[in-house]
Amino acid sequence: MRLYTNSLRNRIFFSMMVLTIIASVLIAGMSIYQFQEQAKDYHEKRLFRKEQAIKENISYVIEKTDFEVTTDNLKNIFKEEIYGLSAIHEMPIYMHDLQGKLRKSSKAQFVSDSKHSQISSRILKKLRDSEDGRYVEKFEIGGQSYRSSYSYLTDNQFKNIAILNLPYIENDDFMSYELEEFLKRLGLVYALMFFISIVLGYFLARYITRSIRSISDNLKQLDLSKRNRKLEIDHKGTEEINTLVESYNKMVDELEESAVKLATSEREQAWREMAKQVAHEIKNPLTPMRLTVQSFQRRFDPTDAEFKEKLNEYSNSLIEQIDVMSNIASAFSTYATMPAQKNEETDVCMVTQLALDIFNESNIYYIEDADSLKAVFDRTQLIRVVTNLVKNAIQASHPGRENKIVVSVKHDDKKIYLTVSDNGTGVLAEHERKIFEPKFTTKNSGMGLGLAMVKQIVENFNGTIHMKTIYGEGTTFTVTLPRS
Incomplete structure (x- = not known):
């Protein structure tokens, strides 16, 4: 089967397929983007909630302590409580002085933690410049995303006494699983939609181009020598198609009028040409006949011994030319090729x-x-x-x-x-x-x-x-x- 890649039917069909595929890719892309944004928002809010909850617990401990609330006493105030807070909220807790040096950690004392022993000057500056006294930094280690929250701890008089650092691991396993399941279901839905689009696109393209195909087939069969068939207007069809059908029918009427005029003109031209040719063909034998008669007049001598032979010769020449004229007249009268x-x-x-x-x-x-x-x-x-x-x-x-x-x-x-x-x-x-x-x-x-x-x-x-x-x-x- 020959494929007319440039036909309107195929263009409509392939356009619908391309639009379906583009829509699938765009929706899948938007879904992935939406899940990523939701995950980002979820981790931001979850870290903020944990930070607020830990700070409330820290404030409670500070209010109940018998130690003087100073930076140097943080080790004593949270000697045992910091481990409980870390276990309850399931995340490590680091307390630094205002210069960024580590003063208290939820990790065991014998565990060396050089990474959190000192806050960098860049982070300290970011924290000081923040309007709400809080700074969150994102980073990746080994392909795993982390967030690290830095905020000020205050005493009962709201004076900054320390910097609270809460490292947070962005665990997206559950959301990745949800995204994967969603994309699978979306893929099945779009596979079904693609199949439906193929069937619908095929029949829709045939329906749209049916009248155009009919006009195209009739245009190929147009013949000035016969009466051409008009197309019937489908009142259920689109306005554009019906306009095209009306234009085609109008063209058929105009072609028939032109064909009649052309035939009349051709007949008139044929008669003129035939008249010219007849006149020319009749004139051809007349010239030699005239010359023969003139020669006969000059050379005629009744006493010549060859009189009869010469007379027969002249007569035969005249008869030959007369036969030519007779054939021309016969051919003209019967509308045949001149002469027959x-x-x-x-x-x-x-x-x-x-x-x-x-x-x-x-x-x-x-x-x-x-x-x-x-x-x-x-x-x-x-x-x-x-x-x-x-x-x-x-x-x-x-x-x-x-x-x-x-x-x-x-x-x-x-x-x-x-x-x-x-x-x-x-x-x-x-x-x-x-x-x-x-x-x-x-x-x-x-x-x-x-x-x-x-x-x-x-x-x-x-x-x-x-x-x-x-x-x-x-x-x-x-x-x-x-x-x-």
Whole structure:
């Protein structure tokens, strides 16, 4: 099955999939962030609550002690009580003097604790600069997060006598477990949502693009030659789709109107072209007929011993041209190709000589390399080809020299070559490509249909025609026909 990756249907489908995946990732990310923020808030509040509770217990001990409440007496005041407080609140307790030196610890006396023996000057400064007399520092050791709270202890007159340090381990095992379980459930939910999105996206994309697909299929089948089917408007569809359907139906109506106008214009143009071609084709045989009659008038002599033979010759020439005109009229009346094509075996040498007989010019020379060469060609149309080419050669004569026209019929094993050469004016290089185009002419008179007609006739019988020319020296047309 071919996948049209750029189709609107697939774009809608993949967009829904991408949106579902993006939503899943964003919600998962926000959930992780929310859990982290909750854990952070939980540890901050829990440390603050423990600190407050320990400080309340310390205040109670200070109120009940018989020792003078001074920094130096902290060891005596909390000689045993500090261990109880540490056990109750499940965290170590360190008491420092105001210069940061350790004075009392909840750890046993024989345990060395160099890390908490002295508070750094940086922390002391942070504590002094704090507005509420409290400073909390976060750090990590071996991948484990810690918080360390520093706050002032006061005597009964609210005078600072010591610094309370409470190290707190951020144990996120339970929250990590909760987050992991939540993400598992969220993953299952989104896997189900993704599957539903695939199904829903597929059918939704098909539904949205159904009318567009119908319009696309109808556009592919649009044909000016027949009546095109309109689309029905789905009143349950979207406004945009219905507007598109209305536009398509309007276009179909406009195309039908344009098709009618185009057909009418084409018919009118065809009639004009046909009229021009008919006029040209009728004019072609009229010229040699006129020349034949004029020649007959000049050379007519009732006492000539060859009178009957010459009369028959002239009559045959006239009959040939009259047949051409008759064929043209018949083809025009039946709307067929002019003139009607007959596939018959024709002697190219004999017909060529017959076509040349109508020309009285003494500068036309005929050459052949065989007495008879046969090809499948309409006899009448072959005469038209020869007369057109010879007539063009006559009209292309050079004013500065005597015109010479050579017509030859030669052959090889498979082809017959009919050539008409002249030493006339030749054809300009920029006109060579256009010489066989309809309506193109280099003469002051004529409609430029002669050579186009010759080319069409020759190609209808599987032949070819080529031109070689040198401007100012002459031109040679070569008609190549398959031998029968």
